[in-house]
Structures are given as C-alpha cells and as structure tokens.
Amino acid sequence: MRLIYLTIGWIAVGCAVVGAVLPIVPTVPFLLVALWAFSRSSERLRQRLLADPTFGPDIRHWQERGAIRRPAKVMAIVAMAGSVAIGLLMHLPALAITAQAIVLSAVSLFIVTRPET
Incomplete structure (x- = not known):
C-alpha cells in the first residue's frame, strides 16, 4: 500500500x-x-x-x-467564469454549458464561504 x-x-x-x-x-x-x-x-x-x-x-x-487566500479565491472564480465563457464562445450545447455553470457555481459558492487567511 x-x-x-x-x-x-x-x-x-x-x-x-x-x-x-x-x-x-x-x-x-x-x-x-x-x-x-x-x-x-x-x-x-x-x-x-x-x-x-x-x-x-x-x-x-x-x-x-479550511482557509483560502482572497487572491486565490478571486483567481479561481475568474477562471471558472472564463471556462463557462469559453464554452459559450465555442457554441457548445446548451445542456453542457448549463451543467458546467451549475457545477462551477456550486464550487464557487464553496470557495467564497471559506474563511480567508
């Protein structure tokens, strides 16, 4: 092991x-x-x-x-929003973009609610 x-x-x-x-x-x-x-x-x-x-x-x-630095939070959320924007620009299927947006919104919410260092 x-x-x-x-x-x-x-x-x-x-x-x-x-x-x-x-x-x-x-x-x-x-x-x-x-x-x-x-x-x-x-x-x-x-x-x-x-x-x-x-x-x-x-x-x-x-x-x-369970703390995350504020700049890391901002960078993570910007990157996630950017990946949804790229999906939109690539004209991915609406279902794929919706699923991606839902998952990344949940992850963003988790990140935002963590304490900061």
Whole structure:
C-alpha cells in the first residue's frame, strides 16, 4: 500500500507543477492530495510539502482552518467564469454549458464561504 500512496503523491505533485505553469490548472488542491498520500506513505515528504516556502503556508492554512487566500479565491472564480465563457464562445450545447455553470457555481459558492487567511 505504501507504494500506491507514494505513486498517488508523486502524480499529484506532478499535476501541481503543471498547475504552477498553466493558469487554468489549480496547484494547491493537487498539493493537498499529495499531502494526504504522503501522510500515509512518507512523513519526510509530507514535512517537505508543509515546509515549502511558496505553498506550505497555503497548505497549512487549509489544514488548520479550511482557509483560502482572497487572491486565490478571486483567481479561481475568474477562471471558472472564463471556462463557462469559453464554452459559450465555442457554441457548445446548451445542456453542457448549463451543467458546467451549475457545477462551477456550486464550487464557487464553496470557495467564497471559506474563511480567508
């Protein structure tokens, strides 16, 4: 099982690296998955994520209080609204755009109701 959790952790870290480069892909949620996986497989890697100067504070704030920084909230909501707008510009089927808008509205509501750091 340790190898499975390590694999999940490293895949999540890889996705987070992609997210650090591409503005539409989130970074911290993948790091939270990695933290979860590493907490079951490698305490050293878990501590390394928590100690990271860039992402460690966001991860700790989420773990301690479920808190998200305001700029991250704004960026997430703008990206979600942008993805719905892209769907409209691409003339996707109305049902697909409606489903996307409903799901992303629910996610946006969740994000907005989280405490801020």
